[in-house]
Each structure stands twice: as structure tokens, then as C-alpha cells.
Amino acid sequence: MKEKVLDLINELSPELNELSLEIYNNPELGYEEHKACALHTSLLKKYGFTVQENFSGVATGFKAEYKSQKEGITVAYMAEYDALPGIGHGCGHNLLGTVSTGAGIILKEIVDEIGGTVVVFGTPAEETSGAKVTYVANHEFDNVDVAMMAHPGSEYTKSGSSLALEPVQFEFFGKTAHAAASPEKGINALDAAIQTFNSINALREHFKSDSRVHGVILDGGKAANIVPDYTKSQFYVRSTSKTYNMELLEKVKNCARGAALATGCELKITKYEFNYDNMVTNQALSDTFNKSIYDVAGIVMKEPSKSTGSIDAGQVSQVCPAIHPYFDITNDPSIAGHTREMASATLTDYAKEQMKNTIAALVLTAAEVMENKELYEKIRKEFESTEK
Helix, strand or coil: CHHHHHHHHHHHHHHHHHHHHHHHHCCCCCCCCHHHHHHHHHHHHHCCCEEEECHHHCCCCEEEEEECCCCCCEEEEEECCCCECCCECCCCHHHHHHHHHHHHHHHHHHHHHHCCEEEEEECCCCCCCCHHHHHHHCCCCCCCCEEECCEEECCCECCCCCCEEEEEEEEEECECCECCCCHHHCECHHHHHHHHHHHHHHHHHHCCCCCEEEEEEEECCCCCCECCCEEEEEEEEEECCHHHHHHHHHHHHHHHHHHHHHHCCEEEEECCCCCECCCCCCHHHHHHHHHHHHHHHCCCCECCCCCCCCCCHHHHHCCCCEECCEEECCCCCCCCCCCHHHHHHCCCHHHHHHHHHHHHHHHHHHHHHHHCHHHHHHHHHHHHHCCC
């Protein structure tokens, strides 16, 4: 099986390299990835996938599917292809999406022997309000048995965790007055915003140590001699578990409610972006991937670092077993993500070789899970028993 998969990847590599290069040369921001989406779907159609475009109401999203004649489980790969403003593909999504599409095509070539269904989801806008959130909300992953992706980076790292993220916006409405001549006639919305920050800072003593709350004031008034009648602040609330994060979010909202009461302002609370759930790695699935990449290329995956970021793959991990490992494309651990150096690294021969290794590991992982019923049951039972 391994040799067949590697031969198929070598045959497909020129087209995969061209796909990655075209997306690199034409960087598109989230929900603007029309060219990238067309390039992915064109290649998947060529290799026999049935493709739904404008998927789940997302104009630059897609679902590509191939069902074998034999019954079996459904394995999904998630392809990202959005760029960053100013630095293009500094997160390597030109390569990430190529890996997922490549893995889907190679698995499709062998799945008739194994039995099951192969799906590639095109998932736009991971850098902002990721489409995976929409897909999960629309139940698009409900029939997926296993979901996988691998992210470019500067080291080979096991799939780990991410922080649940809740965005919250506070708007305070007060009353203008001359700040010197008649301040008693005003209601100061800026005082309410500042009091919210101060109350949150006082609350920090009682956060769990791995939680984060950080925010900005986007509108704080117009002139120093006018009592501000309107302010707008935005915050991110993050924690290692979704359950605790919702508790913390309510405490943060209470800080704003208290500030409104203290100052006499009216308060409007809204969610200004998508929330991201925490990533819950399925360890049995992760162990299978780690073994596969060692068998393919002798690569020993490093332990994941303690995460302080948030990813929309977390949403997927809440509804089906999922992994999100990182693969090295730089051969230099000092190169950070979201940099021009990382973007340039996606074009190197080293990155192309690691792309092939990663595709092989993703395909062999899927094949083993599809063929080994005991392994799949182990993965499923772990998912059902793990706290989210």
C-alpha cells in the first residue's frame, strides 16, 4: 500500500506544485478566494470528484466527494487557501490546501479497494471568520467519521489543542454635555468603557491561568470638552475548554453590565465575529498519523506546544474525531508563521518534499482507519468520551 501511495503522489506532484504556485502568486483574502477555489475544484473534478461549489452558502467554499462502490466510513480533508493582508501566504495556506486536495485525490485512487467515501472541504477565511464554523452550524460535518488536515510550519508537531474563542462587543450609550460648563448634565460612555476594562483587570486574579481576555476601544469620544455619549469596545475571551470559556464570557459581560449601572449608560452587547471552539485532538487518530509519517519518512513528530491561539478546526473537532498536526517546510525552526519568510518557504524544494511525505501520511492514516474496524471504534469511543 505504501509504495503504491508514494508512486501515485509522485505522478500527481507536478500538478500539485502548480496548484500551490498559482495560489501563491494570486493571494486572496478570506471570502475573496475565487481563483483559489476554482483551481482546487478544477483539479478535483479532473480526478473524478463530484463538486458542490458555493457550498453551504459560502461563495468561495466547496465540497468535493467521491463514493466508492463498497460500504465504509467517510474521511474528510479540510483545505484552506486564504492569504494574509500585505504578506500573502505567510501562513502557508497555498500549500495547506494543496496537501488536503492532494490527499483526497490519492485516497480516491485507492478507496475502491478499501470501501468508503472521500470528501475534500474547501474552507475559506480561516484567518478571519472561518467557514468551518458555518459548515458545522449547517451540519455539513454530521456524516463525517474522521476529519484531518495538516498545517505548514517550521517543525513537525503532533496535533494539539487550541483555545476556545468568544468575541464580544460592548457599546455604551450616554448623553453629551459640555465637559467643563455642565458636566452634571452628561452621562459618560467613556467612563463606562474604562470601568469595563478596569473590572476585567480586577477579575484576572480569578481566571484560570490559561485563559485570556484582551480588548480595544474602537470609539472613545470625539473631543475632550464633550462628555462622550457613545463608545464601542471589542474583546476576545479565550480558554482551553468551550464550557469554561462560556462561564468566563458571562463574567466579562457582567463587568460591562456593572459599568453601565455605575455610570447610568445604556449597554448593547453583540458578537462581532464568529466564535471558535477549542481544538480537541483525537489521540488515537493522532497516534495513527504519527506512526504513518514515521513509516513514510522516518519523521518523529514533536510534542505540541501549549497553544494560546484559536483555529476554526476546533469547531470540527467538537462534532467528529479530528486532527490538525503541523509539518515542517522550512528546515529552520527560527522562521515564524505569518511572515514573508514563511510564504517564501512554501516554494522551496524542501517544502515540496515534505508536502509529499505529509500527503502520504494523511492517506495511509485514512486507509488504516477505513480498513481497521477496531481502530475506528477506538477513535469513535475516545471522541464520545472526551470532554469538549
